[in-house]
Amino acid sequence: MQNVFKIIWVLSCMLLTLHANEKVYKLKMATTWGPTLSPLIDAANNMATMAEKLSNGQLQIRIDTANKHKAPLGILDMVKAGQYDMGHSASYYWKGKDINTLPFTSMPFGLTSPEQYAWFYHGGGLELMQKVYDKHQVYSFPGGSTGVQMGGWFRQEIKTLDDLKGLKMRIPGFAGEIMARLGVQVTNIAPGELYTALDTNSIDALEWVGPSMDITMGFHKIAPFYYTGWHEPASEMHFIINQKAYKKLPKHLQDVLVVSMRLAAYDMYIQNYDMNANAWEKMKKEFPNITVKTFPKPIMDAMKKVNEALIEEMTQENALLKEVLDSQKAYQKKVRVWTQMSDYLYLKDNL
């Protein structure tokens, strides 16, 4: 009889141990995007689905989109405070709170997407990102690249620097600061009112994203000049996770999470590459008059000069920001030579 109870005891202990290995962990993630904003929201959804599959259901991530939490630009604060465990957003949205977060999305005249991934994973970028975000008690990881963003839709062609003076344009963030220094009257208008503002000449131009996300906005129907990108050559979204929430996960589920974020990021880059190709083909077919333009060299040179002056000002009394931007600059100098002799010279003969 005693033996029978011993057997029951041992079996029960084994069951409990096994059960602990099967414990379900639930995380809540907030996104800056609404539920239909492809491809950005897809990166968040794909990451969560993948984490659940890979963990055999042990890691479950519930996503609240901006429609639910109503604080699209409050993601960092909410994750920092532990109100959410994770977030999906873009690092440069936090530049008002902490200027050091600016360089982890994309910098004007900066790295392209493969160059930037190489910087993150092999050039010290990921370590610098953790150094910056440690202050906010979160970890930050690449969360999907849009690739090159277009320079925006213009109703009139921009031929000289004078054409920029007094031009009313919606272009937010750091790129807006550059444009402002060149005499552009930078305005901020809610997304829902942009089309009408452009249509009624309240503004002369606007910057949005690229064909895949611009097409539903309809700007191509009323502004025929589509300028090529200079300000965000590789905009990388990011995942953030509260450090305490991360540390509570068993090592195996931490691995699942990191792999899911990393793959969802690359996948978004490729998805958007395809979406851009399709959207542009459709736009151009329906509105053959749209013209792709590149800013003339004197304008581009002026933008570069202002960009460098602004960076100089920002970094003067900020050693950490200087460290990050210097790291990007040094990496770009090295890697761009390779990009030129590989992709660029290949494409030059195959357009």
Next chain:
Amino acid sequence: MQNVFKIIWVLSCMLLTLHANEKVYKLKMATTWGPTLSPLIDAANNMATMAEKLSNGQLQIRIDTANKHKAPLGILDMVKAGQYDMGHSASYYWKGKDINTLPFTSMPFGLTSPEQYAWFYHGGGLELMQKVYDKHQVYSFPGGSTGVQMGGWFRQEIKTLDDLKGLKMRIPGFAGEIMARLGVQVTNIAPGELYTALDTNSIDALEWVGPSMDITMGFHKIAPFYYTGWHEPASEMHFIINQKAYKKLPKHLQDVLVVSMRLAAYDMYIQNYDMNANAWEKMKKEFPNITVKTFPKPIMDAMKKVNEALIEEMTQENALLKEVLDSQKAYQKKVRVWTQMSDYLYLKDNL
């Protein structure tokens, strides 16, 4: 007493069920590469390490490199026969056995790496690859891109089509066939003898990979002209897995395997981007006389013409090969327009 036995019975059944979920699955993978051939072997190793971590030890993949199995070009046969469960190699190595496998690595004047990933994952490429490999009872997945491969090392500059006539060059595969039609005397020399062959003028030129893998071969010390790529703009390695071995895995571990392969592939692309930048910087510093050259337009045009003629011949009586190549061609036509207005025009002003 009866109740006690009932409890033992139920507990035992639960234990058995839980134990089944924890069963360890072991797979054997053969690679075409030796144990130190970075970055190719790294993709295989990273995939295996990741699969084991993600599955919490439940999926274990043992890798035999070419040094062990001695059949670097026997991977497809061995996996087909079930001698190995998986392989890591390159699809175009099997073109002698099955010409339809040719297009899944890289085609001359074809897609770039991001374009090709977009074709695989959003343009029908992955489905076409399974269609081709079904005949061999394996599944095939992207396994890591080298990015643009360089056109090769030449001791003399190539100025006209006449300079190609009688030129002795080591350039294997489909690119070699193109060169042969332009009068090049294409030779096949074992890798270990290439340096001496070039040094003693047994050959005038050779094609290898790109800076990251060329640097250890030392060709840059004796052949100062480094030509840009045209024949393999996005060479993608591949993972293959025996269909029966794959089907034996529980669904959850199939997911782990597919995710591990997909991420290891992207990661190799980015790793090699970084390695190329570093290797080129080092070469150029130590041998400042190396010159990067692009084949003059008449040569490039002649290569394109021969390429199209060869494809025309190959596809004439092969509907499946035609389907694959037509799919790539149509996708390239659409996506290249986007590549031009995004990456290409951005880079043009930022070199």
